[in-house]
Amino acid sequence: MLAEPARGTSIVPPSGMALYIHVPFCKTKCPYCDFNTYQGIERLMDPYMGALTQEITQWGELLEGPVVNSVFFGGGTPSYLNEGYIGRILESAGSSFQLGADAEITIEANPGDLDLEACQRLVKAGVNRLSIGVQSLDNGLLSILGRRHDADQAMEALQIARNGGLSDINLDFMYGLPNQTMPQWQDTMQRMVSQRPTHISLYCLTLEEGTPLHHWVETGKLPQSDQDLAADMYHYAADLMEQEGYQHYEISNWCLPGFECRHNLCYWLNQPYLGVGPGAHSCLGTFRFWDISSPGTYIKAANDWSANNSPPVVELTEEVLESVFPVDHQEYIDPETFCAETMFLGLRLLEGMDLAEVSEQVGIDLAQRYASEISDLTELGLLEQVGPRLRLTKPAHLIANQVFTRFVG
Template sequence: MMDTLYPFRLKLQFIMFTRLYLHIPFCPRKCPYCAFVSRESDHAPDSYVDLLLEEMRLVSAGLAPGRPLESIYFGGGTPSLLEPRQVALLIDRAARTFGLAANAEITLEVNPGTVDHERLAGFRAASVNRLSLGVQSFDERMLATLGRVHSARQAQDAFTAARTAGFADVGIDLIHALPGQTAEMWRADLGQALRLAPEHISVYGLSVEEGTPFAARYGGDDPLLPDDDLAAGMFEAADDLLTAHGYEHYEIANYALPGRRSRHNSGYWRRDGYLGLGAAAHSLLRDKGFGTRFGNTADIDGYATSIRAGSLPRCDEMILTLSDAMAEFMFLGLRLAEGVEFAAFEREFGCGMEETFGEAISELVSLGLLQRNDTGVRLTRRGMLLSNRVFVRFIA
């Protein structure tokens, strides 16, 4: 269901967001495991950048001045297909439209097969101050299985080029539990990442998504996929190795050197308001109630048609109730290693966490999935491994 601009103009008087996400739905080649919305292209067209600029204009119509943006995140898709001049234009327009804090974190996701030193230096000059490098693996066999367009050498070169281009904050993304991957291969990937010494490492377990070529190839219990024990062992190996090298395991899938957590993504887990622009982008606006979530249509052509007609292409709007917001507070906040605090819950909702979720908390503590202390609750390492079993207990 599409909404017209008018009803949103009224609501925008009350909204609040301090984070901006821009979705760039273009990739040099579609990876067979990927379920993100993107279309094959060797560049991000100016016509799409124009749509993002127009969407900013439409959103800002009737918008009361709020707090400036604390972070901007270019995600995708492959945002590194943008030209530096396009990135500079989007950042500049976002700053003039919404305001931008002087120390804002500005992240761009980079596919190592799409960049060289000059391009990265251009992103840095455009005010990007953090890169997230989609390496996925340093093993050529695994990169071939994943259908990535880059080699392990290119990934290392992209990291080195990012440093020489002046980036002091670089993250590396890795995936484990890949078809044919052994524990030794995974440890080698972690070791190679550590040798590069990035500020941030994200470690995702492969999830075979419905509708992808991987689902057809590895559906059911394909013997090439690591079994649950091996996958759990890989998660634990990452935890042991990365924390031993000084990285804080601050979220289920994320590790950072002290002071180098992703501020933008941390905002998602704390339920900060954020605005998503572009096809398939999602938003949480923190209004006077408990927040409103919605997405933009995932149809790239439909997104363009709607924006050109002066209408925001929003769908699946959900005005959160008290119980929705309480559940989100728990299952998003528990993703963070520090967990959720009793006092913060009470401040937000005016009632006690244990009064609301006491039964679920006690059961999860007795199963060894949650740990409770005087100030709050957090996942145990076993709870991190079985986090979906935990989160479902907070959903009404």
Template sequence: MVQPQGDAPPAPLHGWTPRALYIHIPFCTNKCFYCDFNSYVVEGQPVDAYLDALEREMERTVAALPPETIRKVFVGGGTPTVLTPAQMTRFLDSVARHFPVAPGAEFTMEANPGTTDPAKLEAMRAGGVNRISFGAQSFDNGLLAAIGRIHEADDVVRSIENARRAGFTNLSIDLMFGLPRQTLEQLKDSVEKALELDLPHYSLYSLKVEENTLFHRLYERGELPLPEEDVEVAMYEHLRERLGRAGYKQYEVSNFAKPGFESRHNGTYWRNEPYYGLGAGAHGYARGERHMNVKGVQAYIDAAAIGLPRKETHTVTVREAMEDFMMVGLRLLDGVREADFRRQFGGAASEDVFGEVLAKLREQGLLERFGEGEAAGYRLTEKGIPLGNEVFGAFL
């Protein structure tokens, strides 16, 4: 097999072994009011049995699809940092045993403020973690309580200080906007406090009211006082302007970074590249198939005892893969390149497949064509950036 250069896969993409690994730890200290992720309050959960099952899935996964060098690891949840230091060491040791993680690979772990004491940070560093993404969400304590977070703003600051003392330099925080009763002034204040931390990366997400959450039940009853649409638009515009002025490049619709600190693992998804996905409810994509694992903790443990813990697997058609390529790729502000489309799809041209859609989006001023020859491609316009969901959905 021809070896890929950098993170670029060879053609055909379906024959490429993943270079990225996602692992799901589904435990949390509590369930936030907006959260529909596959997560469970950790108290009373069989955490050690889950780690046993996770290692069994690792063993079966590498037997079925032997890994080459892993360049990007992301441990998400849930809150992976609810593991004790001993559990953290055990878990990270199992990753190292089964997957050849390259020196210099990006190894990210999600964390909630207040769950990363020095002993845990030491275990994370020793196990190869070199990037932490903290779920700060807001620096307004009233808003934090209103969305079900149990940390306060000071916990974010202390957690960042602890991480830096432990030797972590690649740090990110998530902020949310469009929260119930949130004002533009409150958002501006949170952004200023976030920028005072001088981090290399910020992720900024608008609230989505998802089914099977407390917020969805309140919304259905008309009891969720969300900001008006024009206020939410103003919030997003302020985020873009303020972070740009502070020297951060917006490289994706919700992500801002200093040069060289863009999330490499998330780039796997945005470029529609394959990845291993392990753990309860995890998704994976490899050899032209997408899978989703069994979600429940005990159900996952039971399934992993007898085989790969799959809930469902389906073959991705070429058309579906093309649609995915355009939808996720256009989230990147650099857009999608024709050369990458041709490489993934055996020489096919995006304009031959999506010519009408591309033309319509250009007419609407939401997309623009850039470059010539191999460097040509499409990207969101300034008008299109805040209307990205309309653009992405047009390719279905």
């Protein structure tokens, strides 16, 4: 039995936390998506705003206004919300938490939702980073993915965002798609790097059971993806971006120097974060918990909750979480789980992790705790020690999840 790791004496350390805001609305739901998102519920936008700001206020009172280093609007399609909503949410966050002038504030956007005035209003509201869901620059593949934009609109959106005052911009792309070819991928990647976005994320398609795309592949309407080809696509993109001066800092993420996503680094470094909104997940203190997923039920819970019952707390407990109106489930993160997660999250970073430094932070000797696993994976050529840092080898990048399972259970 491991001793309790040293995770700080307060719920949120003085260094602060990250804030995730879930926006569940979509104009249309993509056929590959299994996230907690909904189309056709625009009528709930106003009551959602009321419930969300109420949740933010409640957490500000409970946690006594901790420092927030980053805010991330995810979804769903946050850009589907009126920019006035975004401004109101950030005002609520700013009055409930210590939101610094240098905080990273990201909003995910669909290319078709961006125009010059919208971008200017986002900047005025405080947004300083944009993540555009491009996914592909091939119109045929965009059609398969059910996207609302075409390739020209995607490239135009990037320029519009820049003209509107947003210079820190991530572009999301997907590979390993049905019917996707290497020439298509090469063309997409070459066009993408020529635009010099500050950040690029590449995700291999995962067919999620219950989604239309999964059904189409299972029934033969679309072919299975070629996993060997997907691996070649990943390596091609990695080589191209290295040539173009991008830093490969996490398995699926590249950036120009100094433009790492600070919000996601919080996750990979296993630091505290608070999620608000329907279905949003949080990790604070020794608990992981998540909100009611149904937007309608989330809103009703806010309406039923009695205000002024959120005195500050010094320790997060089951009883405290049960009193928070939108929390639906909670789980205690035992020391074994915390250490395992610290290992495999840290190993997602290309620089790996300084085991001695991280061990001091968590209060447990991770090199000793995982000596057998580290030795076995090193012999298999999947881990390597470079100076004080333990990291994945290049061949392990595409099978990282298989490596990570060695640290769990």
